[in-house]
Amino acid sequence: MPSxxxxxxxxxxxxxxxxxxxxxxxxxGEIMTIERGASPRxxxxxxxxxxxxxxxIKIGDVNPDGKYITETKEKITKEGxxxxxxxxxxxxxxxxxxxFGRPYILKIDGCIHDGWLxxxxxxxxxxxxxxxxxxxxxxxxxxxxxxxxxxxVSNLNSEIVKQTPAPVPPMEVxxxxxxxxxxxxxxxxxxxxxxxxxxxxRKAQYAYYRRLLxxxxxxxxxxxxxxxxSKSICSGGTPNKSxxxxxxxxxxxxxxxxxxxxxxxxxxxxxxxxxxLDGSSARWIPANCIIVAISGxxxxxxxxxxIPLATNxxxxxxxxxxxxxxxxxxxxxxxxxxxxxxxxxxxxxxDLNASRIKSxxxxxxxxxxxxxxxxxxxxxxxxxxxxxxxxxxEIEARRKQYAYYRDxxxxxxxxxx
Numbered sequence: 001m002p003s004x005x006x007x008x009x010x011x012x013x014x015x016x017x018x019x020x021x022x023x024x025x026x027x028x029g030e031i032m033t034i035e036r037g038a039s040p041r042x043x044x045x046x047x048x049x050x051x052x053x054x055x056x057i058k059i060g061d062v063n064p065d066g067k068y069i070t071e072t073k074e075k076i077t078k079e080g081x082x083x084x085x086x087x088x089x090x091x092x093x094x095x096x097x098x099x100f101g102r103p104y105i106l107k108i109d110g111c112i113h114d115g116w117l118x119x120x121x122x123x124x125x126x127x128x129x130x131x132x133x134x135x136x137x138x139x140x141x142x143x144x145x146x147x148x149x150x151x152x153v154s155n156l157n158s159e160i161v162k163q164t165p166a167p168v169p170p171m172e173v174x175x176x177x178x179x180x181x182x183x184x185x186x187x188x189x190x191x192x193x194x195x196x197x198x199x200x201x202r203k204a205q206y207a208y209y210r211r212l213l214x215x216x217x218x219x220x221x222x223x224x225x226x227x228x229x230s231k232s233i234c235s236g237g238t239p240n241k242s243x244x245x246x247x248x249x250x251x252x253x254x255x256x257x258x259x260x261x262x263x264x265x266x267x268x269x270x271x272x273x274x275x276x277l278d279g280s281s282a283r284w285i286p287a288n289c290i291i292v293a294i295s296g297x298x299x300x301x302x303x304x305x306x307i308p309l310a311t312n313x314x315x316x317x318x319x320x321x322x323x324x325x326x327x328x329x330x331x332x333x334x335x336x337x338x339x340x341x342x343x344x345x346x347x348x349x350x351d352l353n354a355s356r357i358k359s360x361x362x363x364x365x366x367x368x369x370x371x372x373x374x375x376x377x378x379x380x381x382x383x384x385x386x387x388x389x390x391x392x393x394e395i396e397a398r399r400k401q402y403a404y405y406r407d408x409x410x411x412x413x414x415x416x417x
Contacts, residue, residue: 007180011173011409018170022415029162032122036096036158037112038085046080054081055110059095062104067132069093070107084111085118090128092119094135100156101144103135117158130174133181137410138403140164167412177409188402192395199391206380207336213373214336214363221363226334229325230318233358235294236311237281239272246276253309254282257298260291260315262335265305272310282310288327290318290334292341294352300341302334316354329370332377333362 028034040046047056053075061073076084087093088109093116095102103119105128112118122131134140147160169177227233236255239246250271259268272282285308292302295314304327311317320327334341337360344356364370 007183008405008409011176011180014173014176015169015412018173019412019415022413023167023169025165025167025414026125027162028119028164028166031125031166031168033118033120034158034162035085035118035120037093037114037116037118038083039114040076040080040083043076043080046076046083047074048077048080050075050077053077054086055108056080056084056113057087057093057106057110057116058113059097059115064099064102067105068107069104072108072110076111081111085116086111087118087120092122092128092131092135093117094119094156094161096156096158100148101135101141103132105132117156117161119161125168127171127174127178129178129182133178133406134166134410136406138407139410140166167410167414169412180409181406184402184405188398191398195391195395206383209380210332210336210377213376214333217365217369217373218363221365221369223361224324224364225359225361226318226330227358229320229330229362229364231321232319234283234285234317235281235313235354236283236285236315236317238312239276239280239282243276243279246273246279247271249273250276252277252284253307255291255305255309255311255315257293257295257301257312257314260293260298260301260303262301263303265291265303265309266307268309277310281313284308284310285317286319288320290320290327290331292316292318292334292352292357294354294357296350299345299350299352300338302331302338304328304331316357325364326367326370326374328374328378330362332374334360337362 054077055072056074056076057069057072058074062069086109087106089106091106093104093106093112095115096117097115119131122128126134143164144156144160148156241247250273252272252274253268254270254272254276255265255268256270259265276282277284285305287306287308289305290302291305291311293299293314294316298314318330320330341352341357341360342350345352365373
């Protein structure tokens with residue numbers, strides 16, 4: 001693979017030869033057709049399992065890190081198609097809510113949900129691959145961010161996208177930029193795969209030694225349920241989203257399950273007000289509880305809150321009786337039984353039954369023995385933590401490097417009329 005410098009020089013030479021005075025900038029709405037998706041209502045009347053059904057492209061069904069949409073989970077009838085927005089392979093969709101601004105290239109014909117914007121008829125101006133990189137660049141993303149979440153706008157609507165200023169370099173320049181960026185992306189993916197594999201190997205090694213250590217003491221220990229070692233057990237709640245007073249200017253930390261990741265929890269992203277606490281089943285829990293996620297993809301993961309906080313209803317919160325067990329010891333025991341827990345997930349969402357978690361048994365040796373085990377496992381945890389901090393940091397550094405070159409390649413001097 002040529003050096004970065006050589007590839008950049010090649011593009012600079014192309015630009016100097018083909019557009020020495022800069023490139024024209026146009027609003028995206030002048031270049032292509034941009035429209036919002038449309039959902040037939042009620043959608044359940046139009047969903048079909050017929051092989052002749054039309055692919056129904058929903059935002060929640062796509063891979064957030066993907067580039068293409070090649071299949072869908074559901075189809076709709078031909079009548080539903082008439083009430084929706086139909087696109088063809090090669091067209092773009094752009095999320096206008098739920099992490100707005102993510103572009104995807106369609107590899108199928110289908111109808112799009114109203115959470116999408118469609119981008120069509122751009123072929124005379126842009127190659128699809130160049131347009132994809134352009135829409136992901138920080139130049140475009142920053143423009144959108146500046147327009148969204150203001151006092152009057154809460155999503156990326158079609159008018160914002162239509163007004164977005166964008167460079168229009170010659171097609172030969174576009175193709176060379178795509179070639180370079182695709183080369184960077186391929187190299188980045190290979191490096192990330194190597195780093196991720198090393199990270200998983202370290203985690204597996206730690207889990208193996210943790211299991212050995214706990215099993216060594218299990219034979220001489222008393223086996224107790226989580227209910228037996230807890231002072232209290234409760235779940236939380238989610239204040240009604242239709243009441244802004246439950247969230248606006250909230251100062252009560254409110255934990256959601258996606259933030260439960262086998263670690264100590266010192267801060268959370270959510271906040272609710274006292275009114276939100278009073279108006280829901282959410283409640284304060286003291287610091288140093290064991291929090292077990294019981295719903296969805298997070299189910300089975302646990303953590304320790306190092307600050308008092310409230311949680312949503314998908315968290316089961318255990319306040320440990322310190323006369324029986326050390327909370328950090330219980331945390332390690334629950335973490336050790338993660339595979340057993342997720343094997344008990346039920347239903348379409350993959351939920352865990354709270355009663356089953358409460359009845360989960362763990363070996364409980366003397367407090368002195370627990371303290372010794374905790375000291376050893378915390379040391380292992382710190383060692384793996386150093387590695388897991390270093391490897392993700394290296395992965396993030398690679399991504400930032402790629403984003404830097406992408407933005408550099410997609411920043412053009414504007415041609416003066």
